[in-house]
Amino acid sequence: MDEKVLTRHFGVEGLFRIEVYRGLGGYKAVEKALKEMSPSAVLEEVKKASLRGRGGAGFPAGMKWGFVPQNVPKPRYLCVNADEGEPGTFKDRYIMSHNPHLLLEGTIIASYAVGIRSAFIYIRGEYEAVALRLEAAIAEAYKAGYLGDKILGTDFGLDVVVHRGAGAYICGEETALLESLEGKRGHPRLKPPFPASVGLFQCPTVINNVETLSNVPSIVQEGADAFIKKGLPKDGGTRVFGVSGMVKRPGIYELPLGTKLRTIIFDHAGGMKDGKELKAVIPGGMSAPILTADEIDLAMDFDSLAGAGSMLGSAAVIVIDKETSTLDVLKAVAKFYSHESCGQCTPCRIGTSWIHKIVKRLAGGEGEPDDIDTIIRLAGNIKGKTLCPLGDAAALPILSICRKFRSELEGYIPHA
Amino acid sequence: MSPETSALLRRRIEETAARYPKKGAALLPVLHLVQQETGCISVEEEKFVAQALGLKPMKVREVVTFYTMFLRRPVGKYHLQVCSNLSCILLGAGPLLEYLQKKLGVGVGETTSDGRFTLSVVECLGACEQAPCVMVNFDYYGQLDREKIDRILEGLE
Numbered sequence: 001m002d003e004k005v006l007t008r009h010f011g012v013e014g015l016f017r018i019e020v021y022r023g024l025g026g027y028k029a030v031e032k033a034l035k036e037m038s039p040s041a042v043l044e045e046v047k048k049a050s051l052r053g054r055g056g057a058g059f060p061a062g063m064k065w066g067f068v069p070q071n072v073p074k075p076r077y078l079c080v081n082a083d084e085g086e087p088g089t090f091k092d093r094y095i096m097s098h099n100p101h102l103l104l105e106g107t108i109i110a111s112y113a114v115g116i117r118s119a120f121i122y123i124r125g126e127y128e129a130v131a132l133r134l135e136a137a138i139a140e141a142y143k144a145g146y147l148g149d150k151i152l153g154t155d156f157g158l159d160v161v162v163h164r165g166a167g168a169y170i171c172g173e174e175t176a177l178l179e180s181l182e183g184k185r186g187h188p189r190l191k192p193p194f195p196a197s198v199g200l201f202q203c204p205t206v207i208n209n210v211e212t213l214s215n216v217p218s219i220v221q222e223g224a225d226a227f228i229k230k231g232l233p234k235d236g237g238t239r240v241f242g243v244s245g246m247v248k249r250p251g252i253y254e255l256p257l258g259t260k261l262r263t264i265i266f267d268h269a270g271g272m273k274d275g276k277e278l279k280a281v282i283p284g285g286m287s288a289p290i291l292t293a294d295e296i297d298l299a300m301d302f303d304s305l306a307g308a309g310s311m312l313g314s315a316a317v318i319v320i321d322k323e324t325s326t327l328d329v330l331k332a333v334a335k336f337y338s339h340e341s342c343g344q345c346t347p348c349r350i351g352t353s354w355i356h357k358i359v360k361r362l363a364g365g366e367g368e369p370d371d372i373d374t375i376i377r378l379a380g381n382i383k384g385k386t387l388c389p390l391g392d393a394a395a396l397p398i399l400s401i402c403r404k405f406r407s408e409l410e411g412y413i414p415h416a
Numbered sequence: 417m418s419p420e421t422s423a424l425l426r427r428r429i430e431e432t433a434a435r436y437p438k439k440g441a442a443l444l445p446v447l448h449l450v451q452q453e454t455g456c457i458s459v460e461e462e463k464f465v466a467q468a469l470g471l472k473p474m475k476v477r478e479v480v481t482f483y484t485m486f487l488r489r490p491v492g493k494y495h496l497q498v499c500s501n502l503s504c505i506l507l508g509a510g511p512l513l514e515y516l517q518k519k520l521g522v523g524v525g526e527t528t529s530d531g532r533f534t535l536s537v538v539e540c541l542g543a544c545e546q547a548p549c550v551m552v553n554f555d556y557y558g559q560l561d562r563e564k565i566d567r568i569l570e571g572l573e
Contacts, residue, residue: 084542085542087539089540090545093543124542125448125483125485126541129556161435161436166444166483167485168484169540180444181441182438183440242544242545244503244545250544250547318506324506332500336501339539342482
């Protein structure tokens with residue numbers, strides 16, 4: 001049995017076209033949901049499937065949908081988070097360009113379950129080609145009667161609009177995404193109120209990642225139990241792991257949740273590039289605290305990685321070899337967050353740029369004896385002191401790099 | 417902006433804005449539209465967009481300066497955007513950038529004197545499996561080395 005949910009048909013020529021997708025059983029889940037199930041039955045099935053958010057935070061999707069009030073006389077919105085800015089992550093690009101109708105099918109079913117008539121796909125601006133492919137797929141879906149009014153002859157209708165971002169990592173954060181979609185700077189909002197009650201245009205809103213929604217058709221079609229069996233009881237289904245860095249075969253690998261990190265790197269991605277030795281791994285996108293080479297016998301699921309002091313995040317595995325200096329890794333991390341801090345919260349705005357300055361000085365051979373401690377102190381003053389998770393996303397990997405590779409980093413300081 | 421361009425843009429702006437419950441929400445897609453036609457968003461374009469969407473010019477400025485893809489000055493015919501994030505750095509983005517600087521005779525953020533190439537450094541492009549990666553205008557090129565980037569540049573008109 002093929003355990004793959006999302007990438008099963010990736011090899012099929014022209015999968016992005018509706019007739020090919022339908023020929024492989026596509027849009028059957030929409031038919032089943034709209035014609036045979038009530039919205040609440042769909043919601044219950046997704047809850048039962050333990051589908052956790054694939055964007056990074058791992059929040060149960062069904063529970064998120066359930067938070068949306070049904071008795072408010074306002075429109076409700078779905079925002080598909082296709083901003084994919086987390087360094088190391090490229091899985092959503094694959095899903096959208098190979099199988100755009102799968103995402104649309106999940107979007108239709110989710111909207112049906114929550115009573116939503118209008119959905120926006122917020123896609124990062126650089127993915128122009130992917131946005132065009134999505135728009136072509138949407139046009140096909142309208143023509144075939146899967147979008148628009150009275151879908152499949154029911155009373156349910158849905159419109160989908162592709163909205164392109166313009167180069168800002170912060171807009172992957174759900175409330176910054178809402179601000180950006182409203183035509184503003186991507187400054188995260190203070191929560192509560194949560195988007196489920198006060199979201200896009202002050203209306204109840206669901207925000208789900210591309211991969212999360214793309215799992216929904218399989219849950220409806222094959223049932224929650226089959227979905228859980230593909231993963232773990234508290235963490236159903238597969239993950240599309242994106243592997244990059246010093247491996248023989250970088251790329252995406254759809255595997256059951258709970259697959260060992262060692263297996264992903266050494267079996268699926270072909271192991272280290274010739275002559276290279278493993279030094280460290282960032283297991284869930286750049287925001288995830290780093291793991292050393294002897295910490296890779298870990299199951300890749302939300303709880304196991306949290307238990308090891310890191311996180312599964314976007315399941316983007318960045319593999320670092322021994323010849324790469326940890327200082328170069330720290331520099332890339334510090335540069336990224338100082339560039340991407342939105343500037344709203346002082347600890348993050350000042351802290352990330354200060355850390356970047358110190359790391360640049362270290363790299364220039366002019367480090368001072370207490371630099372590592374200063375970086376640790378600064379990162380500690382960002383952690384937990386910002387409106388949105390970007391502060392932690394910057395602080396935690398920096399802290400982990402400084403603590404786990406302290407002696408190597410101190411070697412770059414002239415008189416330490 | 418020529419009268420033809422502004423008439424064309426006004427029509428397309430109306431179409432775009434009609435897809436949103438509030439006109440102002442169309443600001444990002446509209447700025448993309450305008451930049452595609454005019455090459456950058458200078459003060460003139462800011463005012464034009466503000467007027468078309470019923471926003472204060474300062475609102476438009478706020479947004480243009482926040483998002484890295486909106487350009488306030490024109491760039492060359494080909495905008496080379498070199499990823500400088502971790503996966504690309506691991507696989508040689510640093511030496512690749514140095515090579516491009518030498519080859520084109522420009523620094524980061526500069527345009528060649530013939531106006532053909534602008535060299536920029538960007539954060540993660542979401543193509544880490546193709547590291548090191550460069551975006552030329554909107555096209556992605558991956559697994560680059562000196563020979564490959566030479567061939568790509570030669571292939572551009």
